[in-house]
Amino acid sequence: MTQSTVRYETPAEGVARIVLARADKHNAINPQLIFDVNEAFNRAVRDEAVKVIILGADGRNFSAGHDIADTVADYQAAVQANSPGVSTWSDFAEDYTHGWYAAEKEAYLESARRWRNLSKPTICTVQGKCIAGALIFAWVCDIIVAAKDAQFSDPTVTFGVSGVEWLGHPWELGPRKAKEFLFTSDIWSAEEAHRLGMVNxxxxxxxxxxxxxxxxxxxxxxxxxxxxxxKEAVNKTLDTQGQMNAIDQAFSLHHLCHNQNFRKFGYGMDTSNLPKVANVPKKVVEPG
Incomplete structure (x- = not known):
């Protein structure tokens, strides 16, 4: 039986607390973590005694973002198990890119959409690093409380992708600061995030x-x-302004980047700047 990657607590009457519990991995996000968080949210929503949900994390960092090593291993295993004759990322890109799109759409975009629209108020507590995919976990919550040591960043452009799967940047930061955040991949402090209105x-x-x-x-x-x-009134205001349509469109651009990187590098990200990870191509695959 797979051990849960989250912990569920009831610290006070009417309050549930969901805690990311992969501190040894800096709470990096793998498929199991997403499933476990989703089930914990389901549990809190089903419990009529719970009126507010807190999302937090163990350890020094809220989350280091996508666990690239686990994700690569999971996808590679799935490809080899379910697709005879397909054994490399180049093969995957050639014939099975729709699998990557479908998996990310369900795991990130649709999960984020559901968590954003939960029927109960949510509060996210952030300490230490909150990187890339971890921004999604924070942004879909109604309120964000950050420790003074919190640091926010989205380095996905560095890796040849237009932004994380849930592109909330313009809505959280405003358009000009969103572009700066994406273009530079700079790390921003909790105070800067608060000044821009991203953090309460x-x-x-x-x-x-x-x-x-x-x-x-x-x-x-x-x-x-x-x-x-x-909560619904505020979310519907954002919907009327086009937030969900914009995020859906940005997800398509996100996958256009993946497909371009598959074509050029044999992997879904630009491997020139990608940290060394098992099963990621060690050299560029030229399009031909």
């Missing part, structure tokens, strides 16, 4: 959990139905 509050690291719990307890005093509709 910045607190001392040792106060992070208590601050979020105190807020959750205040929210939990409100009527559940009113909370649900208040």
């Amino acid at each position: 509050h910045v607190v001392e690291r040792e106060e992070l959990d208590d601050f979020a719990l105190a807020m959750a307890k205040r929210i939990a005093l409100k009527p559940a139905f009113a909370l649900k509709l208040a």
Whole structure:
């Protein structure tokens, strides 16, 4: 039986807390983590006693983003098990790119869409590094509380991709700062994120959990139905402004980048700047 990568807690009446529990891997996101977070959210939504959900993480860092090593290994195993004669990433790119698209659409885009629209208020607590795919986990929550040591970055452009699967950047940062964030791959502090409106509050690291719990307890005093509709009203305002259509379109561009990189490098990212990972091509595959 696979051990869960998350921990589910009920720290106060009306409050559930979901904790990313891969601290030994800096809470890097692999398929199992996504499944486990989704099931934990399901549990909290099904429990009528729960009115507010906190998403947090163990360890020094909230999350290092996509676990490239685990993802490569999982995809490689799936390709070899289900596709006779397909044994390399070049083969995968040639005949099975739709599998990569479908898997990422379900795991990242559709999961994020569902978490964003949960019927209960959500609070994300962020400490340490919050990189690339980890931004999705934070951005789909209604409120973000960051420790002073929190750092936010999206280095995907460095790896030949237009941004993470849920391109919330223009909505979280404004268009010009979103472009800067993507173009430079710079690391931004909690204070900068707060100045731009991405983060609600910045607190001392040792106060992070208590601050979020105190807020959750205040929210939990409100009527559940009113909370649900208040959240829906704000989300529908964003929808009317085009947020979901824009994110869907950006996901298509994300995969155009993957396909271009498959064509040039035999892998879904530009391997020139990619950290060394098992099963990733060691040299560029020229298009031919």
